[in-house]
Amino acid sequence: MTPPPLSPEDTPAVRLVRNLVVHDRDGSVLLTAHPGPHWTPGLAAALWQLPLQEAQERLDRLAQLDVLTTHDDGRYTMDGEMRAALERTGATVLLPGYRRARSRVVAYYTEHAIAADLAVDPGRWRWHPPVVEQVRLSTGGRFASRAQALAWFAGEAANLYAVADLAHRTAHHQQTVLIAEAVGAWDELQRPRGTRGIIELGLASAESLDDDGSQAVMHHAMASWDLARGEDDTALACANYALALWSRQETRRAHPYHERGLAHLYLALSQAYDQAHHLFMAARYAELALQVSDELNRRDTALARYRQALALAANEHLHEAVALLNSALPPLVEADEQVWAARVHRALCEALMDLGKYEAAREHGQTALGLLRQEEAPIVCGQVHESLAWLAHGQGDFDRARDHFEQAWACYAPVDPPRALQMLSASREFTRPST
DSSP states (O other): OOOOOOOGGGSHHHHHHHHSOHHHHHHHHHHTTSOSSOBOHHHHHHHHTOOHHHHHHHHHHHHHTTSSEEOTTSOEEOOHHHHHHHHHHHHHHTOTTHHHHHHHHHHHHHHHHHHHHHHHOTTOOOSOHHHHHHHHHHSTTSSSSHHHHHHHHHHTHHHHHHHHHHHHHTTOHHHHHHHHHHHHHHHHHHOOTTHHHHHHHHHHHHHHHTOHHHHHHHHHHHHHHHHHTTOHHHHHHHHHHHHHHHHTOHHHHHOGGGHHHHHHHHHHHHHHHHHTTOHHHHHHHHHHHHHHHTTTOHHHHHHHHHHHHHHHHHTTOHHHHHHHHHHHHHHHHHTTOHHHHHHHHHHHHHHHHHTTOHHHHHHHHHHHHHHOOTTTOHHHHHHHHHHHHHHHHHTTOHHHHHHHHHHHHHHHTTTOHHHHHHHHHHHHTTTSOOO
């Protein structure tokens, strides 16, 4: 006969929690203020308000007591039964400060997400300049390199979604918007699908704030997300709605700094119309972006010229496109914007290839590859290899074309499987000379 199931009070996890000393029990309960699947010493230090070394030692003690499991990558996890037992205990003892601990978790991830975003794309326009500048000053050097920041985003993806959800549910709406905005820079390069949920939470919080500007920023982020995945119709709808919100944003009129945001929105609209093959509209919005940003920021001017050049190239005005692309390069190189500079070199490779200038096109393609690291920007890296593959194919160098298609496949495989399959097919079929 099957014995009756144990009641919640009879589980090993509950018995372990019951036998913890008060100090360990309360510290363990506070850990559950973080909704994500894993903890790090830095997070625990912020949550417990302890120095990093003390937090590390306390985590190790809880691992020795079987409350936590430690992993080789420095993270700590807790099984579901243990978490449930601790949450029931917390509800029973009404642990003081639990709500404040949740706020510290939200603050920790907001600050780190902004700091990582600043390392990934330091020159990008952001909607809340005072908050971002405060983080810049207080966390200078937190991420030693762009690669380290991208690795942090990748490793914390599940935690970021959980914390964004917590922030929205607990009315930390500005922090939710800030996390969602920061995630966008990483998402554009790596294309993890889970970040769409964070952007949707950011939009819900922006609506709760009744802030047209924040809503416009979130719709712009959704448009960028859709553009990266070729969903042109929904991208256009999001970008146009963002523009409608932006047009009634009074704060922007009082702060010229935010005109840069309008320029970036025009660039997104230009890209969306370009991908939807509405070339006149693409060129028009690129020109509008150039008019706005030309007075404000050399980097934004370069990006506007890049987008304008793509529209011209798509309309077969190749010489004009090459001239604009060449004018866009110096500001991006000076600003150490390597990914954007690589995109411009790739566009030059494509335009020069269409003009029949194969050697010059190949030089630009190789220069673009020299600026990129596959682990940081796999999408852009794949696009460059794809361009070089078609260049080699056009020159009749089928072995080199096959190599570039295979390298494009390797870049796309972790982040865009459908595109990766196309590259694999091209490496097998399109690189063979017809007989």
